[in-house]
Amino acid sequence: MNTIYYRTATLDDLPILLEFEQGIIETERPYDKTLKFGYITYYNIKEMILSKNTEVVVAVLSNKIIGSAYANIRKAEPYLNHSYYAYLGFMYVAPEQRGKGINKGIIEFLFDWIKQKNITEVELDVYNDNSSAIKAYEKAGFKKHMINMRMKI
Numbered sequence: 001m002n003t004i005y006y007r008t009a010t011l012d013d014l015p016i017l018l019e020f021e022q023g024i025i026e027t028e029r030p031y032d033k034t035l036k037f038g039y040i041t042y043y044n045i046k047e048m049i050l051s052k053n054t055e056v057v058v059a060v061l062s063n064k065i066i067g068s069a070y071a072n073i074r075k076a077e078p079y080l081n082h083s084y085y086a087y088l089g090f091m092y093v094a095p096e097q098r099g100k101g102i103n104k105g106i107i108e109f110l111f112d113w114i115k116q117k118n119i120t121e122v123e124l125d126v127y128n129d130n131s132s133a134i135k136a137y138e139k140a141g142f143k144k145h146m147i148n149m150r151m152k153i
Contacts, residue, residue, distance in 0.1 A: 001074060002061055003061075003063045004058055004059055004060065004061045004066070004100075004102060004105060005059075005060050006058070006059050006105055006106060006108075006109040007057065007058060007060065008055060008056065008057060009049050009056035009057060009058045009059075009068065010012070010049065011046065011049055011103075013049075013058055013065060014045060014046060014049070016065045016109075017045050017056070017058075017065075017068055017090075018045065018145060020068050020090070020092040021041060021042060021043055021045065021090070021133045023092055023095075023128045024042070024090065024091075024092050024121065025040060025041075025042065026067075028082075028127060028130075031128075031129050032127065032131055033116065033124075034150075034152075041049055042089075043089075043090060043109055044133070045068075045090075046054070048072070048090075051072075053073045054070055054071065054072045054073070055070060055071045055110060055113040056068065056090070056134065057069055057070070057071075057106055057109050057113075057115075058063045058069045058079055059097075059102050059105060059106055061091070061097070066093065066094045066097045066102065067092060067093040067094065067097065067102045067103065068091075068092050068106070068110055069088060069089070069090050069092070069100075069106045069107070069110060070088070070089055070090045070110075071086045071087070071088050071102075071114055071122075072089070073085075073086055073112040073114075073117055074087050076121070078115035082120060082121045084117075084119055085119060085121035085122065086110075086114040086117070086119045086121070086122045087122075087123050087124065088107070088110060088123070088124040089121060089124065089125070091103060091106070091124075091133075093106075094110055102135050103140070104136075104140050122142075123145075124137065125148075128147065139140060
């Protein structure tokens with residue numbers, strides 16, 4: 001049986017990570033009518049891989065990358081009781097590999113990195129109507145905190 005392992009992404013992983021980014025965008029389009037049509041990008045993945053304040057991780061099975069995410073250390077607002085926090089994003093698991101705990105493994109890998117940085121707060125954003133993602137994050141220990149509201153006028 002093949003084992004899934006997790007590692008820090010390298011620049012050699014960039015082509016598949018760019019594909020994953022488009023997968024994320026296509027998954028999120030139904031939840032966000034404000035996204036432009038056509039090709040768009042969210043991230044500068046190369047810069048994230050090279051950044052000392054960001055850890056990009058990949059999940060690997062049989063020498064094939066099947067998932068990704070990042071943690072980015074950010075300065076907290078001065079009115080909060082913590083100075084820095086980690087923001088998680090770029091969460092993607094190949095469709096045929098979903099439901100196997102890969103996202104949880106990715107998050108645990110990132111938590112180890114975050115703890116090494118002496119960070120105790122972690123945040124992420126998820127679309128309110130994306131119930132499967134919300135369920136996965138809750139399973140990993142996240143709790144709903146605030147709802148962002150919007151309207152077009």
